[in-house]
Amino acid sequence: MAAILEKDIKAWLLEVVKADELNKKDVKKTGIHFEAIVPTSKIRDVAKEFLNQGYFLESLTAVDFAECFEAVYHFNHWKELRRGCVKILVTKEENKAPSISSIYKSANWFEREIYDMFGITFIDHPNLKRILLPESSTIHPLLKSFKGEPAGSDVEQCLKLINEDKEGFEILYPQSVTHHQKDYYLNLGPQHPSTHGVLRILLHLAGERVLDGEPILGYSHRHHEKMMEIQSYLACWPNMGRLDYVGAMSYNFAYAILIEKAMGIAPASPRVEYIRVLTTELNRITSHLLWMGTFLLDLGAFTPFFYGFDDREKILDILEMATGERLTYDYFRFGGLDKDIPAEMIPAIKEFIPHFKKRLKDYDALITKNIIFKKRTRNLGYLTKENALAYGVTGPCLRATGVPMDLRRHEPYSIYPELDFEIVTATDGDAYSRYLVRMKEIEESLKIIQQVIEKMPEGATILGKLPKNVPKGEYYTAVEAARGSFGMYLVSDGTLNPYRLKLRTPSFSNLNSIIEILPGCLVSDVVAVLGSIDIVLPEIDR
Amino acid sequence: MTLGPFWQEVVKIVLWGTFAVLFVSVNALFLVWMERRVSAKIQLRRGPIHVGPQGLLQTIADAVKLISKELVFPSQVDKLVYYVAPLLVFAPVLSAFIILPLGPGIILRDLNIGFLLIFSLTNISFIGIFIAGWSSNNKYALLGSMRAVAQNISYEIPLLLSTMGVVMIAGSMKMTEIVTAQSGLWFVLTQPLAFLIFFCASLAEANRAPFDIPEAESELVAGFHTEYSGMRFALFFLGEYTAIFISSAIAATLFLGGWHGPFLESLPAVAGPFWLILKTYALVFVVMWVRWTFPRLRSDQLMAFAWKILIPFALLNVLSTALVLSLCK
């Protein structure tokens, strides 16, 4: 392929691939630069070309329309926002599509999820198994024809599941039957003190060295995406808090921005934006403190957990003053907030910040410089830049490999362009750099909070009248959550409920990259590496 | 009616044995309470304060709970070995009371191999850990016990080498003679490096953080005692806490002057044990302080620490002590 200028990918799509349709889109309203419908047979060439140009696969999902399925590929570039949407139409009779998992490694799990939820098989996929539902289920829940009855009676289904766990394990993984050789299988989880949530990793070990590790998901699957299709837009607010319960404000933020962009309304006043940023950054600090505590707990140091939680409790008290909740926030509304912040919140924050800065110095001396901690996390769990982009890793894990992609600067939203903060990167991609990036991010968030408090204007926080419905169309928004880029893709048909709302959660792709990191580690390292990636299971399983 | 010398010895042994068993139980109770309170203070919490004055009877309540628990007996374990393992872990530590000098002349048997007896017998407790993990028929337990064996073998060497300097200066391995040799200057001042090495190595021998890989709670669920519940688990626990106490007591005797103290020398029967206990518990406090501060080392880093750092420095210590002693002669 001759060298194509980056901006001319649209021209290439029209002429060479002979896309059926290419529409330019208003990136401010819909979040994507262009949308192209390409013939199904050409999707592999399209993916290869995007890979050559340095794009990464941000999200891959499917939508069930009456006439056909649409498989929607979102590509984005890490240097600047160049989100393009490529679609292929899959007819219901054929129900097959070519797999791009050999080109983009992140597509592996995305395609498995589409197979699980819709039933579309992908040709040449190396491992097309269900990912979120159990292996023995026969339903495809996200189809519009599925009304909620699982196949077979409850007792039958339960017996099947029990069998699957007992004997089915050996059928699905025949190599796991003990045969007294050097290698063996060990299940890390689902009940384990160190998997952050209910996660099961099937480790293939030789002695204490890991040969292979396969995460098995789906233990906390509550199917938010279907829940949101049968509720009205307003009723979807509590779902946002329950996805990533540790850093729930960013999820609220994404939903608010998405629907505001789609409806074409602006927040009630600049004060709303300032309060949103203030609470989101406070929430980011609590999320990183929780991560730090549990990471060190996995490594065997029990005390930083308590110190981190002490600080976290103070921040939660502050946020409770504003929102009335401590963990699963649903504080934002379309065009504003649920209620305004009380007068005592800002003095409380002003009192908290110097105390917290002293604590950060203590963490630095107790943990960052500690030789045992360095030995446990340095030169461990390497994630290279190429692998990170191939798996769609975002957030601190990506920034620790050296890629300066932070959505607050990459795809600016709200008042972040006016605030002064740096994007924190590190050069090695090991667990220690991920730790350093997150600790530095706490300091950057403190900087942002101080600026916001000084500049906070007065104004209204509740928008009175809202438009009745979200106009018909497709919209994509992404924000920088504590774990990475949280994206939401909305297909709206103008009615009261969303038609399809895809949640592109960061931990899903971050966990996918563990397949590359694990081989070669020891069993103790598995826990350290898993902790350093910072996953929260409910947002992976949704 | 005076008893013959044979019967006097028998009475002495019986008394000491009873004393040792009672002391071990009470001490374990106290140490568990101390650990919980120390860790709570470090972690800005309170620890047990409700049961009994200052929560001292909390451990008794926990022991009653453990005894009343169902002894879960997994069906696939190797039965005889599974039964015997906790006993093997707990029993040898009682042997330390044979040679512990509580005061001038207060000692059960002043053996001329002294502390070497303890270290040989505690190896039996490691056989106990090994077979506990093996018999449990559980991969996690197996991993834990394999690591424990490797760890024990590696750390025996610096443990003994570090004491060689003390033996050279005191001129004998008898515990009483080592203590008398410290009436002027404690050995911790002339052998600081040996003290540190002995301390680290005894932490590793007792499977305490930062060397607690065999029972790493967050990695291996509970390591080699995953499959034990109720009283059997309590025996492992007792063994570990008594091992800490014994190592601290021996460190106090070898390095910190044993039963010597700045005052109260006029009442040797009271002052001796008092000072020994004080020094021992100070060291136990340091052991707990270390546990709650640091993360744990990985098993291969543990081995590297023993072989690449502790053993060379212990050898260096022995050589330099020998050099200095020969020069002083």
Next chain:
Amino acid sequence: MKKFIQYLTDIIEGAWSLLVGMSITMRYFFKKPVTVLYPKERIPIKRFKGPIAFVVDEKTGDHKCISCNACIKVCPSRCMSLESGKSAVDGKRVLTDFKVNYILCSLCSLCIDVCPTDALKHADAEYDMVATEQEELIMDLLKPFEDRGTPLTKIPVLAPGQQRGQTPLAPNSDPGTGTS
């Protein structure tokens, strides 16, 4: 030789970092604990969302609900239910029953937001909201008003299918029980 010096400096730096760490934990050893001895000491709850309750209108002392069902439709957990009947006096909608299943409530405040008359609010949260039966946590929002005998609860309600002029049911009784 360089490697040997590196080895020694590593050991010294490492040992120093360990000592610094230990000094920090020793400093925390002497600080006051931050925990609170619940249930003897309680932290006052400032603004935590409590169970849903009716707002008492200052002028009439009554509730403000007009049985428009907006809260029922928006609730994502489907935990609210209401029943209403026609007043025998002037044919208007009168609320006869309003229950919130607090076990399902996710405290999202959407019902409070969409209510056109601002009839709902969060009551004060308590620490000790426990029950041994599920029925105890199904809150009857109308009960405090019925106990006080406010005017709105005393309006006689027609049974479904009854016309005005026929004998109405006793005030706010269950309209489904049958004939008068």
